[in-house]
Amino acid sequence: MDERFLELAEAHQAEMLQHRIDNRVRYTGVSAEECDDCGDDIPKARQLAVPGCRFCVQCQGRAERLACR
Ligand SMILES: [Zn+2]
Numbered sequence: 480m481d482e483r484f485l486e487l488a489e490a491h492q493a494e495m496l497q498h499r500i501d502n503r504v505r506y507t508g509v510s511a512e513e514c515d516d517c518g519d520d521i522p523k524a525r526q527l528a529v530p531g532c533r534f535c536v537q538c539q540g541r542a543e544r545l546a547c548r
Pocket residue numbers: 514515516517518519534535536537538539
C-alpha cells in the first residue's frame with residue numbers, strides 16, 4: 480500500500496471525527512419536542528438521552544450520514 484495514501488486516509492479520518500465532535504457540541508441544551516425537519520414527535524426518552532437533539536431518529540441518522548461523507 481502507498482504510504483502517502485495511508486497518510487491522506489488517516490488525515491481524512493481525523494477530520495471526519497473532528498467534524499462529528501463539532502456537530503455533537505452544537506446539540507447541547509434543550510431538546511426539541513418535535514423534529515425540526517419532518518415535524519414528528521421526538522420520544523421523551525430520546526430527548527433525555529440526546530440533550531439538545533432537534534431531529535427524530537430518522538432525520539438525525541440522515542443528517543449524520545451526510546455529515547460523514
Ligand atoms: Zn424527523
